[in-house]
Amino acid sequence: MSTLGSAQRAQVVVDTSESRHARLRALPPGHVRLADGFWEPRRRINREETLPSQYEHIEATGRLDNFRRASGKVDVPFRGLYFNDSDVYKWLEAASWSLATDPDPGLERMVESAITEIADAQRPDGYLNTYFTFERAHERWTDFDLHEMYCAGHLIQAAVAHFRATGTRRLLDVAVRFANHICDRFGPEEQGKQPAIDGHEEIEMALVELFRATGERRYLEQAEFFVDARGHGLLGEPYGRFDPSYSQDHKPFREQDEVVGHAVRALYLYSGAADLHAETGEPDLLEALERLWRNMTTKRMYVSGGLGSRHEGEAFGEDYELPSGRAYAETCAAIASVMWNWRMLMISGDARYADLMEHTLYNAVLPGVSLDGRHYFYQNPLADDGTHRRRSWFGCACCPPNVARLLASLPGYFYGVSDDTMWVHLYAEGSATGNLGDRAVRLAQHTDYPRDGNVEIEVEGGGDFGLMLRVPSWCERGYTVEVNGEAVDSPLSSGSYAEIRRTWRTGDTVRLKLPTPVRFVECHPYVAENAGRVALMRGPLLYCVEQTDQPGLDPRDLVVPVGPEPSVRFEPGLLGGVTALTVRAEVVTPQPAWENRLYRTANAHPDDRRAETVELKAVPYYAWANREPGAMWVWLQSR
């Protein structure tokens, strides 16, 4: 247990408190209280519905029995996919973070019971994977596309979360033993080790966090080895039909400049590399990350923030390849994007990462789970004919517990701290306490965000310090910041932090006003299928049109003129309470000449499309597919 001698217990999701090259530190979820009408109800459902029902699925689908089988407690066949262990670990991570903010003896019993099954299944040498047991034990570490390190990474993340949230080391001990097994075995040839990397990245960021939790430098070095070893052909081509870019193994990480391959793998790698940079400060790493971020956000990202254009390989597409109906946009990829942007934000304090994190949370992560907290999307298309519906579970169930762990830890993403400065990244009614040196500062936030953009922040605890308030990039004009009713004279700009540095007194109040007009958003003309179309946004929220709100209309026939301001109305009874938009549109149906034909000579037919004007109702995209099945459309024809 000597490796735990210097174990830390910063109760945060990504602990940069000792990271020399990170500008910001996170606040523990337990030091942040969300009391808002948007996120907190979703978090309550996460605790009351999602976590218990997921535990039932995990039990019912044999995922826990796989551990019991490995420890000899039951004599049943292995069930499910070779990486099913990871779902248990992600659920444990989710439950741990939930316990950090909302103690729950029932949930705690489930957690402890799952940990017991896991601990009992560990081999004496530290190895732990229930698929590679008994008849498959001889196949351990023979095929690095079978997710052994990926599962190990999720075990480590769960263990770190459990340790940070509860202060107990039971699961951490298990993770440390497995991590040691991996560190002993894999590494540079010159150290007498086996050079290897995992097909599915994940362990890289887990090892950096294990280093942060335990103080053991070997885990950081191991993470660095795994990042550095990519792109040197170690994986060979074990992926069946996929080429090395599928696993970002096509070139060394520091040379990569386009986001390619399996989106979740890619984004987990980038998260791990960002963690590594926070510790080492190596400029090449950061430059590669910035290049990749630029390529992703300017060429390969859906308007929702969703990532991954292809079903084939669950992969990023080429530049500007962003089909709406066939968008893959896996929920896990959106979560991974939040993870990566969070790390980039901590490193840099650059508001563009917070912007994208917010945008992704509202519009790409949240659609992944139903309002009842018991149904999930794996893919998140931006147009649908009504057949794509959330399901209660999946054979490959990576997304459900991934959503759960993000919602459970969500308060930790709202605020940040640097030397003598409190940062407000996200807005929601509630409060937060941060430590600036040895002084605690409490901020009380009053707002209806995202229903409107007025935010009031009340300071408790005086003294000289800075306050950084994000002016979101979605708010393009008309924003103001006042302190105690007086305009702040520091320059403000959209997509940056407004810095207010002064001697504060308890009761000082900052008012941020962010106008929230409806925005007609257009897409780069190289995205062929979005040409001549608009998407609707208001505040941080992307909107969509659902068939159920406009019976008898085909969304494909709607043409929305840019200009007339849609009317805006909060409907408390609709979809858990949403601000709905009413948009004027024309209904333009294809000419009768198009009936039963797909192609024709242009201009050979008179243009007799008829147009009538209707009022369309648009609802937030995150809430789609929570009513009766029907078509959904984000990009509307425009003129």
Place this chain on the structure above:
Amino acid sequence: MSTLGSAQRAQVVVDTSESRHARLRALPPGHVRLADGFWEPRRRINREETLPSQYEHIEATGRLDNFRRASGKVDVPFRGLYFNDSDVYKWLEAASWSLATDPDPGLERMVESAITEIADAQRPDGYLNTYFTFERAHERWTDFDLHEMYCAGHLIQAAVAHFRATGTRRLLDVAVRFANHICDRFGPEEQGKQPAIDGHEEIEMALVELFRATGERRYLEQAEFFVDARGHGLLGEPYGRFDPSYSQDHKPFREQDEVVGHAVRALYLYSGAADLHAETGEPDLLEALERLWRNMTTKRMYVSGGLGSRHEGEAFGEDYELPSGRAYAETCAAIASVMWNWRMLMISGDARYADLMEHTLYNAVLPGVSLDGRHYFYQNPLADDGTHRRRSWFGCACCPPNVARLLASLPGYFYGVSDDTMWVHLYAEGSATGNLGDRAVRLAQHTDYPRDGNVEIEVEGGGDFGLMLRVPSWCERGYTVEVNGEAVDSPLSSGSYAEIRRTWRTGDTVRLKLPTPVRFVECHPYVAENAGRVALMRGPLLYCVEQTDQPGLDPRDLVVPVGPEPSVRFEPGLLGGVTALTVRAEVVTPQPAWENRLYRTANAHPDDRRAETVELKAVPYYAWANREPGAMWVWLQSR
């Protein structure tokens, strides 16, 4: 050998000479001579380059060794995919048809040698599949997604072709033994047999042809059993991630109304069902086929005639799901479409099937093979950035020998015969001899088609009979037909056959004039990414724009106004001789404001796109990617 007692030897690709419910019969490839400047040079390359080089690939990749291994001649491991036998069979079918029109002792030796290897590998019980030998022999017929019947079907097709082309029964005997093995084993439970179907359709049409070649009714009944047995869950769900629609097993064939799943599987099934209808005349079968054809051609077909919108599952997409850059449009699917349309044409004599057959041959099959006859496309996108290039072979090498067998048998698709009528389906310089009853009629066709649309047909052999000349649907106006210089008074319409019925004398000459203006083709507005775009066509040919012809221009920036007639010039030295188009276009580049961004609020930026006028060169799509790599675009922005 009693099953061969009544063996027929009509030298045609699909023999409907005795089919009671087919209106037309084919002419043997050997009775048709192509002497044109378009197809015959391709067929010569097929004989001189494609067939010999494919034999080398088949040998070099162990496909023949797999047979030698199965017969105990060599002691090597099985190589390649579990359905590699089928490539040998398809090559044999191609070579057989080539021998029917162009005897070649060298090719004949290769054929005989391959047949020896195949015959020697057959098991005593008739079973023949080199993958399921030795260590895998016990897995025979355990997983119907492993293409055992698919391979059997290709063996049968090759054997029928070889028998028809050469008159020898060596390969036919092998196929009959395997077919008997299958008929003995699989069928209705009430006959004490195992109800089963293959995951990959193919054997259905093969068995109907085997019935036609041998007169043995059991093969027809077996084909009917396989068609009828689909959609009753016999396959279970052995497809990993795919659902039953992947193999058209989602509902009984007669209830199907949308083309779904793996496109080649689907189209082979439809071909088999059409063959079945030609024999049985069952109306329900034909109605299902017509429904499927309508759905395919009006909702799910590329402007090239290519089929299959999804890489995932090599599958048809939803209605109007037709991405250009990510088109799958497998070469095999286009070939299968020709096969299906050919059968529908034989059943009905309806010109729309001949129209689509012609369109698909020029624009979807032909792009699948390079001008040098040694490189192949598997996927045929309609837009590309220059990275998609033909390859000399594939691990899954279904497409190359499929192209070869179609080109080898191509003359057989040009003409047809019904009771007292000769039909001209396709146009090319050459001649054909058909038997009307006991009278031979010879037609000499003089034309530069598709370079222009003037066709002269000279009749040899007098008497009363009809002549049906197709007026292609691509020719929308201005077409005329004259006999001996006098206008024909029968009503003419585009997309139908002009019927000329008279007492002919040798030397009578029919002149068909088909104007070939350049057509700007637009797409149904529900295909989102083609909205506001046009494709260029002239005569039967689809055009594209290649980067190499317009250095320095980005095809994505081109806007082609509909209206000004492009200039047309035949360039003998370009791409084997093509008619190139010169099209006026505007270059409209994205506003500078789009740099480094993917989305923005509409109308917030001034519209400062600059436009200059250029001349674009367009070349036939079938010839793309035969020069230096560069972007290619079919659908151009328009206004």
